[in-house]
Amino acid sequence: MDLRTRLRELEARLGVGQRQPPAVPSAVTAENGPASPSVPGPLPLAARLQRLATAQADKPAKRAVSQEELARIVGGTLCAEGVVLVEQFLPLSHRHGNVPFQRIREAALDFLAGGAEPERERLLFIDTETTGLSGGTGTVAFVLGLARIQGDTVEVRQYFLTCFAGETAMLEHALGWIDDRSHLVSFNGKAFDIPLLATRYRLARLANPFATLPHMDLLHRTRAAFKRNWPDCRLQTAEQYLLKLFRDDDLPGHLIPQVWTDLLQFGETRSLRGVVDHNRIDVLSLIALAGVLGKTYAEPGQQYADPLGIARAHRRAGNQATALLHLEDHGEPLTDDARLELAALYAKSGHWDKAVPVWEALAGKDVLCAMERLAIYHEHKQKDFAAAVHWTERMLPLSPQADAVEKRLRRLARKGKPAGGG
Amino acid sequence: MVIPARAGTYAEFPADLDLALVTALNSRGIRQLYSHQRAAWDAVAAGRHTVVVTPTASGKTLCYNLPVLQAAMKEHAKALYLFPTKALAQDQVSELLELNKAGGLGVRAFTFDGDTPGDARVAVRTRGDIVVSNPDMLHQGILPHHTKWAQFFENLRYVVIDEMHTYRGVFGSHMANVIRRLLRVCRFYRAEPVFIFCSATIANPAELAGNLLGVPVTAITESGAPQGEKHLLLWNPPVINPELGLRASARSQTTRIARAAIKSGLKTIVFANSRLMVEVLTKYLKDVFDNDPRKPARVAAYRGGYLPTERRATEGRLRAGTLDCVVTTTALELGVDIGGLDVCILNGYPGTIAGTWQRLGRAGRRNRAALGVLVATSEPLDQYIVRNPEFFTGASPEHARIAPDQLLILMDHVRCAAFELPFTADEHFGGEDLVEMLSHLEELGVVHREGNRWHWVADSYPASAVSLRAIADGNFVVVDTTGGRQDVIAEVDYSSAALTLYEGAIYLVQASPWQVERLDWKGRKAFVTKTTADYYTDAIDYTKLKILDCFEDAAVPTAVCKRGEVHVVRRVSGYKKIRYYTHENIGYGPVNLPDHEMHTTAVWWQVDPRALENAFPNRWQALDGFLGAAYAIHSIAVLLTMSDRHDLGRAIGDGEGEWFATTDARGRGKLQTLSAEGEPIELDAAKEFIPTLFLYDNYPGGIGLSVPLYDLRDRVIAGARSLIEHCGCKFGCPACVGPILGTDEDGDRSPRNAAIRILDLLGARAG
Missing domain, CATH: 3.40.50.300 (P-loop containing nucleotide triphosphate hydrolases)
Incomplete structure (x- = not known):
């Protein structure tokens, strides 16, 4: 038996199936332009049936597609062998959803940038489309989307690989927009896009241009500010809530890796335009989102914002005053947790007169933590052991750690004695 | 038995040994080297891949620590240490740190394994002079992310592989392929590390090291360490x-x-x-x-x-x-x-x-x-x-063998390697045709050929699907549900799950019994509750084989021995309850689990039907002889091929999968023949009776045991016969033909004699 036959038999026994040609489920084509279903979910039955039908068909011969044709399909030009460049220029006044890009000039970005106010011209918005999500050396970014602001214009450059051989040229070409003063802006790029691109540069034996660049990852800030109020913190959720942007015909993200492998293996081009459009919306959303997020962290009381998450982020960054501001001026009633944070901030800045009423109100609602704060306050700050005993005793039936509470009571009893006796 | 003491042989420190190292050694009371430590230094200094074979406590770690520390101090060269287990790696680092501290050497050694916290990993990758890890981590955590280790690989001078003798059989075959991948990645970074292996005493250290590395390795086998009684x-x-x-x-x-x-x-x-x-x-x-x-x-x-x-x-x-x-x-x-x-x-x-x-x-x-x-x-x-x-006391009889080109294992690592770096047409990976293997992967849609390069395109991380130690993936977790709890109390690997986690099984942890209430085979979970049972359970399993293809055969006048491919079905049909202390059998239970099927290679023997008929009065006695002979042959085969007992399976059947013979699982001697469905059947006297004795390679696709077994067939038969002949028992016993029943105690018809008769037929010493 030859090697291939042996392999097939072995794998048949292990249930390893042969890859079948694609049945592209979403109806995105180059003709009907950008992009479709708003919610990625199970495929519609029709598509599943279609997939079954194709699965039984023989593997089609690979259709040869020229690079020029691919460039035309995705709406760009060949900038190097194997690389299509798609460029777009939009005025800063352009509204993405209902938010003008201009917002990024008006909003304060210092907090998002983790330091000084960044120069807007240095911001480099970046997002990739890849052959997989697992990371490591075997994952390729076949679309690299970049955007920057130049004067009153947003400039977008998207690179699309028509084959593996174009990768080095793409990475080199992209260096035209990256220098050591660039400031990266991404959505989950710290964990995903940037390490992946660093790997690609390394494999191409090029220096990693990102190693020392500052990086604003909007995902983290979005999570802190909104996760309590939203079902999830994906980019498209943020677009819907903050930008009022609803993608109609967008290609669901989980189908994207397949689009490129289908092109390589079968010459399938149906969804290519959809991927490039998807990536462009992603990159443009970064600009609009940065503006909205900047405002969310700078000004209290923004829509959907969770004052507790924002206050905590500010406190961790050392901005106690700003943290306090977000809680005090939120405009709507605070949750118990947020009020605890508020009282803690008061206490930290020595405003016990403001902290105590908050704790007392919460203790009235049986909030255990508030009683404990009061007990500590009376014991250590006021040396009012009777009051401390009062709050500790109230904790007793509520606390899951009765031992610790009893220990505190015994200590208070000891401390209270000389005072009471004398 | 007393193993006598032996004086040590010593050698001077090498002249070029760094003074700080000399100080560090002196401060730990070391003023000269054992001869094997010096020999290792010289071989490694000459750039030769080296394997050092030494008994326990002979100072083997200095054999590799000295050259590694010296290179780290003088040239900022890096080293990778691989130990088969995490715990060993951690011990090794603490030892290195002591030496480092004693001499103020300033060399940084870190462990890198599944327990290394995420924020410490960057420091290990960029600042570690010596990284101590294990094969699994190299396979799943380092090689697929080699770009993050670029600095480390660029300066990699030494690779140390300790406890080399553990890399045999399946694990060793995987290890050889992980080393192939490591070498490939090193080539990308233009590094050519020297390999230093250490091994416990085995008969073929140079051969094993050479097979693991793919190039010849110098062996140092004379220990200079003194040995106590x-x-x-x-x-x-x-x-x-x-x-x-x-x-x-x-x-x-x-x-x-x-x-x-x-x-x-x-x-x-x-x-x-x-x-x-x-x-x-x-x-x-x-x-x-x-x-x-x-x-x-x-x-x-x-x-x-x-x-x-x-x-x-x-x-x-x-x-x-x-x-x-x-x-x-x-x-x-x-x-x-x-x-x-x-x-x-x-x-x-x-x-x-x-x-x-x-x-x-x-x-x-x-x-x-x-x-x-x-x-x-x-x-x-x-x-x-x-x-x-x-x-x-004598020389080791043990040959550690691996089969790095076992097709399933090889293909697993071709996938992983393709993920790590694109393959080019002029490369080699193992002994099989690389282009054919890649074309096969291309058909499966996981790699894509572009010109003379093959790129990984699948949306997956192939290393996570490949375990270096087990046959199939997916450990089972044992979940304690007593009183509404949901605690994971143990993990069981896939291969033993069917034998230990069937519904009704008593599963023991720290000798406390839990009973398996439900087994979720697909979800890989067993739900158990605490019990007070005074018995334990033992699975009853049986195996049937079908011959698919014969590669070679050799005949003697009364029998034939063949080697080829077989289809094996293993089924757990039920279990027995065995009371503690008395070991009485107090009940049975059924088990319904999917069959374990595989395609592997085997050696089998068949006796000429007429010779068989002449030698035995009836078919039952002949089968009894076959079972006894198989038991003895299995033992000798394990010894000669240096495999584990469960690396080889044995079975008696007709070769068509229609019937097979079995004793009950604990070998209490009850002989029965079963149909393909596992129902007891009578052997029809009208049909031709050709019992077949199989020894099969107990791994899908085979791990290379059938070839040496076939080549050694005469020694196997002779050894089995000698084992039975020189056994002290009268009628047969667990030490030769397997456990027998009291009713078998009849001099002439005893299982012992029946087995010898079969072995004589197989070895053509007809009597």
């Missing part, structure tokens, strides 16, 4: 039934010796060969020593399948000396630091001489007089070993 007691349990040749069980003898040792205040370690036996022995010892629940336990079990936290706690108690006895499997064989122990008891021969020495090395590490006891079971190999103690 070692006391080894080979304990053959007393014969309790001379007629049947039945000996007292090793289990009872081991318990007795352990009891005596613990009562005398000696710290004791007991090694058992299966997890089940660990639990049974632990229970017996706990019944004696831990019956007061208010006192801390004096006896503990330690084995794979326990959670890491539990294992670390037991290790800690051993080091602190608060535990009197630990019962364990191989999990504690390799250098996990557990301090010095006084007595080491082996319940049964561990299967290899090298493994025996390693386990015995657990006792007496701190220059204290120590005793090792090997308690023989009635297994033929055990009996063979205790009757031939020269195995422990």
Whole structure:
């Protein structure tokens, strides 16, 4: 038996199936332009049936597609062998959803940038489309989307690989927009896009241009500010809530890796335009989102914002005053947790007169933590052991750690004695 | 038996050894080297890949630490250390750090394994001079992310692979492929590291190292270390039934010796060969020593399948000396630091001489007089070993073998390698045609060919689907649901799940019984509740084979021996309940689990039907002879091919998968023939009767055991015959033909004679 036959038999026994040609489920084509279903979910039955039908068909011969044709399909030009460049220029006044890009000039970005106010011209918005999500050396970014602001214009450059051989040229070409003063802006790029691109540069034996660049990852800030109020913190959720942007015909993200492998293996081009459009919306959303997020962290009381998450982020960054501001001026009633944070901030800045009423109100609602704060306050700050005993005793039936509470009571009893006796 | 002491041979420090290193060594009392340490230095300095074979406690670590530390200090060269287990790696780092501190060497050594926290990983990758890891981590964590390790690989000068003898069989075959991938990545970074292997004593260290690395390796086999006296007691349990040749069980003898040792205040370690036996022995010892629940336990079990936290706690108690006895499997064989122990008891021969020495090395590490006891079971190999103690004094008979080109294993690593770096047409990977393998992967859609390069395109991470140690993926977790709980109490690997986690099974953890209520085969979960059962359970499984293809054959006048491909179906049909202490069988239960099917290679023997008819009055007696012969042949084959007993399967059938013969699972001697569906059937006298004795390679696709087995067929038959002939029993016993029934005690018709008759037919010594 030859090697291939042996392999097939072995794998048949292990249930390893042969890859079948694609049945592209979403109806995105180059003709009907950008992009479709708003919610990625199970495929519609029709598509599943279609997939079954194709699965039984023989593997089609690979259709040869020229690079020029691919460039035309995705709406760009060949900038190097194997690389299509798609460029777009939009005025800063352009509204993405209902938010003008201009917002990024008006909003304060210092907090998002983790330091000084960044120069807007240095911001480099970046997002990739890849052959997989697992990371490591075997994952390729076949679309690299970049955007920057130049004067009153947003400039977008998207690179699309028509084959593996174009990768080095793409990475080199992209260096035209990256220098050591660039400031990266991404959505989950710290964990995903940037390490992946660093790997690609390394494999191409090029220096990693990102190693020392500052990086604003909007995902983290979005999570802190909104996760309590939203079902999830994906980019498209943020677009819907903050930008009022609803993608109609967008290609669901989980189908994207397949689009490129289908092109390589079968010459399938149906969804290519959809991927490039998807990536462009992603990159443009970064600009609009940065503006909205900047405002969310700078000004209290923004829509959907969770004052507790924002206050905590500010406190961790050392901005106690700003943290306090977000809680005090939120405009709507605070949750118990947020009020605890508020009282803690008061206490930290020595405003016990403001902290105590908050704790007392919460203790009235049986909030255990508030009683404990009061007990500590009376014991250590006021040396009012009777009051401390009062709050500790109230904790007793509520606390899951009765031992610790009893220990505190015994200590208070000891401390209270000389005072009471004398 | 006393292994005599031996004086050491010494050598000067090498002239070019860094002064700081000399100071560090001096401060630890080392003023000269053993001859093998110096020989290793010289070989490595000459840029030769080297394997050092040394007994335990012979200072082997200096063989690699010296060149590595020197290169790190003088040239900022990096080194990768690989140990088969995490625990060993951690011990090694602490030793390195001590030496480093003693000499103020400024060399940074870090472990990198699954326990290394995410924020520490960057420092390990960029700042570590010596990275200490294990093959699994290299395979799944380092190679697929090699770009993050670019600095490390660019400066990689040495790769150290300790405990090399553990890399044999399936694990070794995987390891050879991981090394192929490592070399490929090194080439990308233009690094050409020198490999230093260390191994316990085996017969073919240079060959194994060469097979692992793919190029010749220099062997240093003469140890210059002095050796103290070692006391080894080979304990053959007393014969309790001379007629049947039945000996007292090793289990009872081991318990007795352990009891005596613990009562005398000696710290004791007991090694058992299966997890089940660990639990049974632990229970017996706990019944004696831990019956007061208010006192801390004096006896503990330690084995794979326990959670890491539990294992670390037991290790800690051993080091602190608060535990009197630990019962364990191989999990504690390799250098996990557990301090010095006084007595080491082996319940049964561990299967290899090298493994025996390693386990015995657990006792007496701190220059204290120590005793090792090997308690023989009635297994033929055990009996063979205790009757031939020269195995422990003479040259090692053990050849470690690997089959790096085993197709399934090879393909697993071609995938991983393609993920790591694109393949080019001029590359080689293993002994098979790379372009064909890649074309196959292209058909599967996981790689894409562009010009002369193959790129990984699948949306997956192939290394995570490949386990270096097990046949199939997917461990089972055991979930305790007692009283509405949902606690994971253990993990069981896929291959043993069918035998230990069927519904109704008693699953033991620290000798406490849990009963399996529900097994979610697809979800890989077993739900158990606490029970107080006074019995344990043992699975009944059987195997049927079908011959698919014959590669080669050799005939003698009355029989034929063939080698080829077979289809194997293994089924767990039910289980038995066995009461503690009395070991009586108190009931059966059914098991409904999917069959385990595989396609592998085998060697089989068939006797000429007429010769067979002439030699036996009826078919049952002939089958009895086959079963006995198979039992003996299996034992000898394991010894000659240096494999584990379960690496080879044995079966008797017709070769068509229509019927097969079996004794009941514990080998209590009840012979029956079963149809393909597992129903008992009678053998139809009208049909031609060609029983076939199979020894098959117990791994999908085969791991390369059938070729040496076929080549050694004459020695296998002769050895099996000699095993039975020289056995002390009268009618047959577990040490030769397997357990027999009292009713078989008839001189001429005894299983023993029947088996010899079959072996004579197979070996053409017809009588």
